[in-house]
Amino acid sequence: MEHSPPRPDFRRLLPRFTGRLHDPRTATAIGRWLGAAFAVCLVTGVVSHYLQHPPGALVNVLPSRPVWGYRLSQGLHVASGIAAIPLLLAKLWTVYPRLFVWPPVTSVRHGLERISVGLLVAASVFEVFSGLLNTVQWYPWPFSFVPVHFAVAWVLAGSVLLHVAVKYPLIASHWRVDSPGTLALPAGDGPDRRSLLRGVTAAVGAVTVVTVGQSFTPLGRLDLLAPRHPGHGPQGLPVNRTAAAAGALGVDTAVWRLAVTGPRPYELTLDELRALPQTDAELPIACVEGWSKSAHWSGVRIHDLLALAGAPPGAGLRVVSLEHRGAYRVMEMGREYARDPLTLLALRLNGAVLTPDHGFPARIIAPNRPGVLQTKWVTRLEVL
Ligand SMILES: Nc1nc2c(c(=O)[nH]1)N[C@H]1C(S)=C(S)[C@@H](COP(=O)(O)O)O[C@H]1N2
Ligand SMILES: [Mo]
Helix, strand or coil, X not given: CCXXXXXXXXXXXXXXXXXXXXXXXXXXXXXXXXHHHHHHHHHHHHHXXXXXXXXXXXXXXXXXXXXXXXXXXXHHHHHHHHHHHHHHHHHHHHHHHHHHCCCCCCCHHHHHHHHHHHHHHHHHHHHHHHHHHHHXXXXXXXXXXXXXHHHHHHHHHHHHHHHHHHXXXXXXXXXXXXXXXXXXXXXXXXXXXXXXXXXXXXXXXHHHHCCHHXXXXXXXXXXXXXXXXXCCCHHHCCCCCCHHHHCCCCCCCCCCCEEEXXXXXXXXXXXXXXXXXXXXXXXXXXXXXXXXXXXXXXXXXXXXXXXXXXXXCCCCEEEEECCCCCCCCEEEECHHHHCCCCCEEEEEECCEECCHHHCCCCEEXXXXXXXXXXXXXXXXXXXX
């Protein structure tokens, strides 16, 4: 007699989870910290994006103060992104048994919810790891980092909001740590959950402490894992793009000129620039990739150079570097930056003439400004 093959019972093939830590209470406890990290990351990321790529309407209203504004904002962006890594891993561990629920979809609503969670997980992992790789200047992908990281941030923000809305009743019933009667667990909060949460907290603390020194200089000595140490580099300041990489080595000061175009265009030699009134400023370089360091600069006020060219009050500025190619060869700055008395065409750094890597013979330094816009090896200023 023929036997028909037994029908496979998928349920038996699926792993079974009995641990109580994969429950909504743990998911809520970790999820709220992850949500907080994502919120800080989103706000500071939007600040960074608009300071770096201001839309036309914002160009002339973006403030050049406080001088440390961009440094703080970008330091928080990278620190909250790094803190999100252990939180995200812990959150995914807590909820991953839900990958194995059977049947995988019970209704249209359930199907949509699972798709939205898939999007949430994909966007979270993408944002956190693309940001991390960007801090080490590693781009193992074919697209341009900034627009994609920015666009996916909105996908992430939307899917977090949707997720919180869908899960609201569960989150609300587990939000208060001591709410009586909300836990369907016989033993209440055992030491296991507390240990897990303590472990996650320790992991967040550890990754923060060994990287935050890249921008928070008092903890500079503990900065073991951050890709750039704020104290390392010529003249006590890191360098992202060297003069050799930019083809800006060996500038001949006998032929170099600063050209200023405007209603009354003119040119200056380096000696003539040095003979103009010099201004000192203590200002940070705050790289979009996370490191920042304050330094002592001196040079000629941009405002004075523009006035000499007959620029109308409130004029903006285009700055051109002698670098031949590179995304940061040409930079524009709006009115608030151009007229700030601390915005300099710097000739000296920390008491000495700029080294080639820091932009010899002249570079821009301005307050509250992303590092990528602090143009090095300047050769021309154009009044806008
Ligand atoms: N012309 C030019 N200027 C530039 C860059 C560049 O690639 N080309 N890099 C920028 C970046 S990303 C940063 S963070 C700062 C770093 O300045 P530093 O090397 O003097 O520390 O320079 C900026 N100025
Ligand atoms: Mo940078």
